[in-house]
Amino acid sequence: MSIRIGILGYGNLGRGVECAIKQNNDISLAAVFTRRDPSEVEILTEGVKVYSVNDIEAHKNEIDVMILCGGSATDLPEQTPEYVKYFNVIDSFDTHAKIPEHFMAVDAEAKANGHVGIISVGWDPGMFSLNRLYANAILTDGNDYTFWGRGVSQGHSDAVRRIDGVKDARQYTVPVEKALESVRNGENPELSTREKHMRECYVVAEEGADLKRIENEIKTMPNYFADYDTTVHFISEDELLANHAGIPHGGSVIRTGRTGWNGEHKHVIEYSLKLDSNPEFTSSVLIAYARAAYQMNKEGQTGCKTVFDVAPAYLCSQSGEELRKNLL
Amino acid sequence: MSIRIGILGYGNLGRGVECAIKQNNDISLAAVFTRRDPSEVEILTEGVKVYSVNDIEAHKNEIDVMILCGGSATDLPEQTPEYVKYFNVIDSFDTHAKIPEHFMAVDAEAKANGHVGIISVGWDPGMFSLNRLYANAILTDGNDYTFWGRGVSQGHSDAVRRIDGVKDARQYTVPVEKALESVRNGENPELSTREKHMRECYVVAEEGADLKRIENEIKTMPNYFADYDTTVHFISEDELLANHAGIPHGGSVIRTGRTGWNGEHKHVIEYSLKLDSNPEFTSSVLIAYARAAYQMNKEGQTGCKTVFDVAPAYLCSQSGEELRKNLL
Numbered sequence: 001m002s003i004r005i006g007i008l009g010y011g012n013l014g015r016g017v018e019c020a021i022k023q024n025n026d027i028s029l030a031a032v033f034t035r036r037d038p039s040e041v042e043i044l045t046e047g048v049k050v051y052s053v054n055d056i057e058a059h060k061n062e063i064d065v066m067i068l069c070g071g072s073a074t075d076l077p078e079q080t081p082e083y084v085k086y087f088n089v090i091d092s093f094d095t096h097a098k099i100p101e102h103f104m105a106v107d108a109e110a111k112a113n114g115h116v117g118i119i120s121v122g123w124d125p126g127m128f129s130l131n132r133l134y135a136n137a138i139l140t141d142g143n144d145y146t147f148w149g150r151g152v153s154q155g156h157s158d159a160v161r162r163i164d165g166v167k168d169a170r171q172y173t174v175p176v177e178k179a180l181e182s183v184r185n186g187e188n189p190e191l192s193t194r195e196k197h198m199r200e201c202y203v204v205a206e207e208g209a210d211l212k213r214i215e216n217e218i219k220t221m222p223n224y225f226a227d228y229d230t231t232v233h234f235i236s237e238d239e240l241l242a243n244h245a246g247i248p249h250g251g252s253v254i255r256t257g258r259t260g261w262n263g264e265h266k267h268v269i270e271y272s273l274k275l276d277s278n279p280e281f282t283s284s285v286l287i288a289y290a291r292a293a294y295q296m297n298k299e300g301q302t303g304c305k306t307v308f309d310v311a312p313a314y315l316c317s318q319s320g321e322e323l324r325k326n327l328l
Numbered sequence: 329m330s331i332r333i334g335i336l337g338y339g340n341l342g343r344g345v346e347c348a349i350k351q352n353n354d355i356s357l358a359a360v361f362t363r364r365d366p367s368e369v370e371i372l373t374e375g376v377k378v379y380s381v382n383d384i385e386a387h388k389n390e391i392d393v394m395i396l397c398g399g400s401a402t403d404l405p406e407q408t409p410e411y412v413k414y415f416n417v418i419d420s421f422d423t424h425a426k427i428p429e430h431f432m433a434v435d436a437e438a439k440a441n442g443h444v445g446i447i448s449v450g451w452d453p454g455m456f457s458l459n460r461l462y463a464n465a466i467l468t469d470g471n472d473y474t475f476w477g478r479g480v481s482q483g484h485s486d487a488v489r490r491i492d493g494v495k496d497a498r499q500y501t502v503p504v505e506k507a508l509e510s511v512r513n514g515e516n517p518e519l520s521t522r523e524k525h526m527r528e529c530y531v532v533a534e535e536g537a538d539l540k541r542i543e544n545e546i547k548t549m550p551n552y553f554a555d556y557d558t559t560v561h562f563i564s565e566d567e568l569l570a571n572h573a574g575i576p577h578g579g580s581v582i583r584t585g586r587t588g589w590n591g592e593h594k595h596v597i598e599y600s601l602k603l604d605s606n607p608e609f610t611s612s613v614l615i616a617y618a619r620a621a622y623q624m625n626k627e628g629q630t631g632c633k634t635v636f637d638v639a640p641a642y643l644c645s646q647s648g649e650e651l652r653k654n655l656l
Binding site for chain 1: 344346347348350351352372424427428431448453455457458459460461462464465466467468469512514587588589593594595596597598599600601602603604605608609611612613616619634635636637638639640641643644648649651652653655656
């Protein structure tokens with residue numbers, strides 16, 4: 001019998017979860033829930049139904065884990081504490097500063113209703129967080145660095161699109177190679193925002209728009225671009241579609257530290273990702289943690305968890321014996 | 329109150345553990361146990377006693393976790409099941425093929441005596457295993473690669489030292505850059521032993537020894553060198569001491585895989601280590617898992633565990649709240 005997954009929200013992430021389910025034999029898609037008119041949502045998996053989110057509670061006995069694919073700004077703060085009443089849930093809540101309060105809200109409802117809710121699953125927060133934790137536990141005396149990219153930032157792309165005269169845009173976050181090298185060499189540099197990342201914008205302008213003004217508005221935009229070295233490339237709509245349609249991302253978590261009676265030895269731990277599809281990779285992490293949520297709940301655990309609370313073996317379908325034999 | 333650690337075996341690893349304890353405020357060294365005459369073992373930590381291993385049982389109430397720093401060939405298969413009767417224990421058992429039987433032996437005694445024993449802790453097995461597991465859980469459809477080095481292999485150095493006419497030697501395992509690049513590019517190459525690693529030997533020969541014969545004996549030695557491209561450099565004893573006294577190591581665990589409805593997107597996950605001191609880094613991992621063993625046993629858990637069974641949060645002294653706030 002396979003673990004039955006529900007997907008709430010069928011955008012890039014929901015579709016990614018659907019694809020990831022196809023790659024895991026012990027997991028099946030039970031249903032998709034949407035805020036749109038279900039008849040207008042076409043999914044990839046044959047024979048699986050799309051329902052209105054309003055009917056979600058009626059399906060609580062058909063679903064082992066509900067994966068919440070909404071956004072962190074307004075969806076998840078409401079959805080996760082609400083739906084953990086009826087289901088084990090997984091979300092990818094990524095507003096770092098608000099994780100503590102989100103955790104508390106989910107924990108209360110999860111415990112009151114006997115479910116497991118694993119929040120902030122993905123790669124950052126998620127796999128990057130895990131690697132920060134492991135590296136900090138090992139190298140007590142050290143420095144942490146996180147570099148993002150080269151990859152598409154949806155938030156920054158949206159910010160450029162909101163500028164008057166911009167028809168479409170894509171923004172890439174790019175780590176500064178010199179800074180990366182210095183960190184990897186264990187030089188422990190102190191790096192400003194500008195020294196760590198650059199921003200590259202590919203912009204399709206409306207016909208007749210003032211390109212100088214657009215470029216200036218981008219480069220001086222507070223929070224988003226003003227603190228970075230930003231380059232702006234004006235391209236045609238065709239070129240945007242041909243060369244910038246993907247959603248790649250990635251990055252590196254690096255910790256450098258010292259050991260020895262007098263700190264005489266240096267060490268560098270690096271975890272890095274190169275992803276062709278940010279939402280599909282995130283979805284694959286969500287599915288692994290859905291497996292964990294199901295198992296942990298079956299064993300009687302309840303409450304809110306993060307990747308820090310999940311023993312790695314729960315993520316795999318193999319037995320402990322198989323894992324020790326094949327992966328240890 | 330700090331977690332009281334005992335060290336059994338005071339070689340490179342035992343001394344590394346002693347250094348790591350100094351870097352962790354919540355952990356203290358209670359005693360060192362040795363098979364040698366204790367009066368001949370001088371340790372770094374002031375005020376801590378060295379005892380004979382024969383008296384170890386008498387100290388069972390003074391020690392929260394015993395770290396076993398013996399070798400995998402003959403020491404640990406006997407020591408870990410024996411001492412888990414009296415203590416929570418950590419070992420770095422690294423004979424991959426014998427892990428299942430070692431696990432069973434330790435598990436039986438750990439459960440019978442109410443202790444936790446965490447085996448095969450370090451970086452391979454250990455952190456590399458963890459990264460193999462996480463990457464496999466996420467990218468179900470993919471390929472695994474492990475590269476070791478550039479670093480000193482004690483086993484290969486010893487093998488060279490046993491050759492007639494060799495006074496001293498150091499062997500470095502070196503990953504083949506071209507193979508690494510191909511893997512990192514997601515080309516999924518099938519690599520032979522020779523294509524993955526090279527072996528570099530620095531040899532101090534006895535006066536008048538036949539260098540040609542030594543070089544030939546090294547390069548044709550079955551299992552150790554015959555399957556590799558090996559280079560042999562004859563150097564003076566002074567040069568060996570000046571340039572090859574350290575025990576650096578490292579390596580990379582890489583998994584490449586595909587996601588998407590038709591496997592249309594590629595991903596690369598890489599975890600890599602650059603270590604100035606192999607035993608000190610391993611020791612730092614041992615200490616983090618000693619903290620976990622102590623906590624897990626305090627919560628009532630018993631039995632044999634590996635890194636796969638330990639939720640990451642147990643490795644840190646900070647509370648769940650602090651970890652979520654600072655590292656998630």
